[in-house]
Amino acid sequence: MNGEEIVLMLGNEAIARGALEAGVRVAAGYPGTPSSEIIEVLAEWAKEHGIYVEWSTNEKVAVEVALAASFCNLRSLAAMKHVGVNVASDTLFTATYTGVRGGFVIISADDPSCHSSQNEQDNRLYGPHMYIPILEPHSPQEAKDITMYSFELSEKFKIPVMVRTTTRLSHSRGNVRLGPIPNIAKEGTFERSPEEMSCLPSNARKMRVKLIEKIKSIEEYFNDSPFNCINGDSKVGIIASGLAYAYTMEALRALKAEEKVSVLKLSTLYPLPKKLLASFLEGKEKVLVVEELEPFIESYVKAICCELGIDSRVEGKNLIPLAGELTPLIVLEGIASFLGEKLVSKSGFKLEVEVPPRPPVLCAGCPHRSTFYAIKSAVRKMKVDAIYPSDIGCYGLGFYQPLEAIDISLCMGASIGIACGLSKFSGKIVIATIGDSTFMHAGIPALINATFNPSNFILVILDNGLVAMTGHQPSPVTGVNAMGEKVKVVLPEDLVKACSISFCKIVDPYYLEATISTIMEAIEHVQKGLGPAVVISRRKCALTLLREARDGKIKIAKNRVDEEKCVGCLACIKLIGCPALLPFNGKVIIDESICTGCGLCGHVCPFKAVMRVET
Amino acid sequence: MNILLSGVGGQGILTLAELLGDAAILDGYEVRVSEVHGMAQRGGQVVCHVRFGKNVYSPLIIEGASDMLISLEVLESLRAARYLKHEGVVIINSLELPPPLAIIKGIKYPSINDAIKEFMKITKKIYVINSMEIIKRNRLPAATINTIILGSAWATGELGLSRDSLIKAMIRRFGEKWKDINIKAFEEGAKYLSETGVAKV
Numbered sequence: 001m002n003g004e005e006i007v008l009m010l011g012n013e014a015i016a017r018g019a020l021e022a023g024v025r026v027a028a029g030y031p032g033t034p035s036s037e038i039i040e041v042l043a044e045w046a047k048e049h050g051i052y053v054e055w056s057t058n059e060k061v062a063v064e065v066a067l068a069a070s071f072c073n074l075r076s077l078a079a080m081k082h083v084g085v086n087v088a089s090d091t092l093f094t095a096t097y098t099g100v101r102g103g104f105v106i107i108s109a110d111d112p113s114c115h116s117s118q119n120e121q122d123n124r125l126y127g128p129h130m131y132i133p134i135l136e137p138h139s140p141q142e143a144k145d146i147t148m149y150s151f152e153l154s155e156k157f158k159i160p161v162m163v164r165t166t167t168r169l170s171h172s173r174g175n176v177r178l179g180p181i182p183n184i185a186k187e188g189t190f191e192r193s194p195e196e197m198s199c200l201p202s203n204a205r206k207m208r209v210k211l212i213e214k215i216k217s218i219e220e221y222f223n224d225s226p227f228n229c230i231n232g233d234s235k236v237g238i239i240a241s242g243l244a245y246a247y248t249m250e251a252l253r254a255l256k257a258e259e260k261v262s263v264l265k266l267s268t269l270y271p272l273p274k275k276l277l278a279s280f281l282e283g284k285e286k287v288l289v290v291e292e293l294e295p296f297i298e299s300y301v302k303a304i305c306c307e308l309g310i311d312s313r314v315e316g317k318n319l320i321p322l323a324g325e326l327t328p329l330i331v332l333e334g335i336a337s338f339l340g341e342k343l344v345s346k347s348g349f350k351l352e353v354e355v356p357p358r359p360p361v362l363c364a365g366c367p368h369r370s371t372f373y374a375i376k377s378a379v380r381k382m383k384v385d386a387i388y389p390s391d392i393g394c395y396g397l398g399f400y401q402p403l404e405a406i407d408i409s410l411c412m413g414a415s416i417g418i419a420c421g422l423s424k425f426s427g428k429i430v431i432a433t434i435g436d437s438t439f440m441h442a443g444i445p446a447l448i449n450a451t452f453n454p455s456n457f458i459l460v461i462l463d464n465g466l467v468a469m470t471g472h473q474p475s476p477v478t479g480v481n482a483m484g485e486k487v488k489v490v491l492p493e494d495l496v497k498a499c500s501i502s503f504c505k506i507v508d509p510y511y512l513e514a515t516i517s518t519i520m521e522a523i524e525h526v527q528k529g530l531g532p533a534v535v536i537s538r539r540k541c542a543l544t545l546l547r548e549a550r551d552g553k554i555k556i557a558k559n560r561v562d563e564e565k566c567v568g569c570l571a572c573i574k575l576i577g578c579p580a581l582l583p584f585n586g587k588v589i590i591d592e593s594i595c596t597g598c599g600l601c602g603h604v605c606p607f608k609a610v611m612r613v614e615t
Numbered sequence: 616m617n618i619l620l621s622g623v624g625g626q627g628i629l630t631l632a633e634l635l636g637d638a639a640i641l642d643g644y645e646v647r648v649s650e651v652h653g654m655a656q657r658g659g660q661v662v663c664h665v666r667f668g669k670n671v672y673s674p675l676i677i678e679g680a681s682d683m684l685i686s687l688e689v690l691e692s693l694r695a696a697r698y699l700k701h702e703g704v705v706i707i708n709s710l711e712l713p714p715p716l717a718i719i720k721g722i723k724y725p726s727i728n729d730a731i732k733e734f735m736k737i738t739k740k741i742y743v744i745n746s747m748e749i750i751k752r753n754r755l756p757a758a759t760i761n762t763i764i765l766g767s768a769w770a771t772g773e774l775g776l777s778r779d780s781l782i783k784a785m786i787r788r789f790g791e792k793w794k795d796i797n798i799k800a801f802e803e804g805a806k807y808l809s810e811t812g813v814a815k816v
């Protein structure tokens with residue numbers, strides 16, 4: 001892939017390609033939908049192009065590694081999902097103070113509508129808060145171009161630059177024209193300059209003054225940015241950015257209103273270019289701001305109108321919803337009502353049959369299902385009143401029927417801190433669950449707290465050997481890193497012991513009886529007030545098991561239904577909800593292509609109708 | 616041209632969408648493909664939007680404007696029905712995957728005839744493809760379902776993409792090694808559609 005070829009590229013790939021064409025040397029990130037492909041793709045290219053790529057333990061570390069590379073005069077990139085920026089924010093808030101040397105670009109991939117997230121925060125708001133310049137592309141081609149431009153910008157003004165993308169751009173494909181990849185085998189160099197890189201109060205005060213100046217100059221610069229453009233010259237205007245711009249263009253076409261409205265496409269979102277905005281607003285009767293989530297541009301536009309005495313009527317969130325992702329239909333309706341046009345609804349199509357929901361489910365053979373089932377069984381057997389804080393990962397699906405094994409779930413690592421508090425104030429037995437990667441990401445300080453401030457709860461660490469939820473990236477327990485190098489593993493049990501926790505047992509959730517009795521022991525330990533009890537439930541992700549079996553590396557068993565014994569009561573499906581169990585001709589069959597032989601269906605079958613077959 | 620693909624996580628919708636996108640680029644169009652990654656891929660409903668033409672901005676199709684709906688599963692064709700335009704083409708792979716939650720909640724899984732009846736309200740161009748039968752009859756690998764469906768979609772004459780580009784895109788993605796098998800699957804899919812014609816209840 002070189003030269004002037006046009007290819008179909010994912011938005012995230014285009015960002016990675018832009019970084020590569022801009023001569024990026026170092027990239028770091030932590031997995032998170034919708035950002036993960038950026039680092040994955042760069043990792044694939046790492047060897048060939050001599051770049052260094054890592055999955056860090058969390059986003060804060062990723063930003064620090066990339067920032068350090070920039071301090072060593074190398075171009076670097078950090079990529080994460082929107083909530084990852086929260087984790088990295090402590091570093092970023094001061095990285096704008098220190099500034100950078102090599103161009104440093106951070107990608108924030110926001111997730112309006114929470115497709116794969118716990119919230120839908122709008123990271124454009126970090127712009128004025130951190131004083132970090134932000135740009136947002138509207139197509140995969142522009143994602144590549146803006147990434148390249150951001151490296152230039154970062155070096156020109158010696159400041160970290162954020163590129164904001166959203167799920168719909170990160171995960172959509174479009175035509176991308178490839179450019180040349182520079183051949184730079186550059187080594188890092190470091191020149192000391194402690195006053196510029198140490199944010200002690202005496203330095204930080206001066207840095208802030210400088211930062212304010214930088215932002216003013218960037219605002220001037222953005223007035224002429226090639227990524228902002230005005231189409232048309234009418235008294236009615238629309239301002240839009242990112243995908244909202246794409247939907248706006250489609251809506252104007254559908255309404256045949258392209259000539260009636262002039263459109264300002266904005267890509268430089270912070271600092272917003274005041275002169276450009278003022279020149280667009282001047283003389284307009286009315287203007288609609290079409291933007292996803294917060295009224296970020298709208299508030300600023302209203303402020304400018306006020307300040308400069310421009311009397312255009314500015315509309316925005318009165319017509320475009322605040323919550324949720326925009327769609328072409330929502331934008332079409334908003335623009336139609338702004339223009340006073342009536343829409344004739346085309347789809348008067350009502351279904352008569354009920355369409356049952358199909359939420360995501362834990363995979364067939366998922367070890368998390370067995371662990372949750374064991375936890376619930378132990379609690380039932382001991383007749384205790386238990387509550388279940390959990391965390392962020394595939395196991396979040398344990399919330400749904402039939403498992404219903406989660407009471408509280410907030411953000412990465414929160415299960416353990418919440419468990420510390422609940423164990424003291426709820427009067428109930430507290431059983432927290434957390435995945436291996438999430439434990440390493442943000443769980444450890446809270447577990448130290450459980451010893452430091454003695455807390456009685458059970459923690460079950462769900463160790464499936466990698467980061468499953470976001471697409472099977474390696475975690476510190478995996479033994480390989482992003483670039484495929486073999487590395488030492490960090491074992492959760494060693495960390496637990498280092499937190500001075502005496503109860504730490506390891507189980508394999510496929511051995512259900514042993515897992516149940518170990519959890520019962522843990523409950524007893526906590527009932528006696530002997531401090532936190534940790535159970536590590538270790539079993540590779542079911543998808544890994546299937547892959548390894550397909551590649552001939554391991555043998556796995558399968559479960560099969562004995563037709564003679566099965567009475568079609570569907571208890572198996574109703575009790576464990578495994579997607580390999582399918583109702584068929586009044587009985588149940590098991591889809592052996594996805595069964596991993598976990599045996600849970602056999603355990604719950606009242607008629608002992610499930611057999612185990614070795615393959 | 617707007618094509619909506621629907622199915623269940625794990626069925627290979629993303630690959631199908633990429634194939635269509637690649638072929639559209641080969642045919643010289645501007646393309647947008649919207650995919651679903653992340654949580655929904657865990658056995659949940661998955662839809663992909665494929666759009667191509669001269670001037671395309673949005674990666675999403677507007678409700679009621681899809682020229683074609685291709686569903687790899689019966690129930691999911693109904694969930695995506697609102698995207699189909701009047702007299703649009705709908706292709707349903709006759710596979711039934713009842714979601715566990717429907718069984719837990721005791722909601723009836725609609726039959727293929729229910730689905731056909733619903734679609735007849737807006738179009739006559741309904742095609743039901745029994746890909747499992749095609750696979751068994753021709754001893755094709757199970758993984759060729761998507762290629763079979765692609766062949767059927769092409770055979771409607773309304774896909775808007777050339778056969779050459781589709782085959783080229785397929786070879787590029789699956790490799791020379793699988794070329795003959797995929798061409799065979801494509802052809803069988805096309806043949807099945809031409810022979811069976813539109814579905815009736």
Ligand SMILES: Cc1ncc(C[n+]2csc(CCOP(=O)(O)OP(=O)(O)O)c2C)c(N)n1
Nearest residue numbers: 032084392393394435436437438467468469
């Ligand atoms: C701050 C933050 N970073 C990243 C994510 C994205 N994310 C969701 S779950 C998850 C990790 C899951 O790994 P693990 O805890 O090992 O559980 P598994 O999915 O493997 O069961 C990640 C990285 C997030 N929600 N928040």
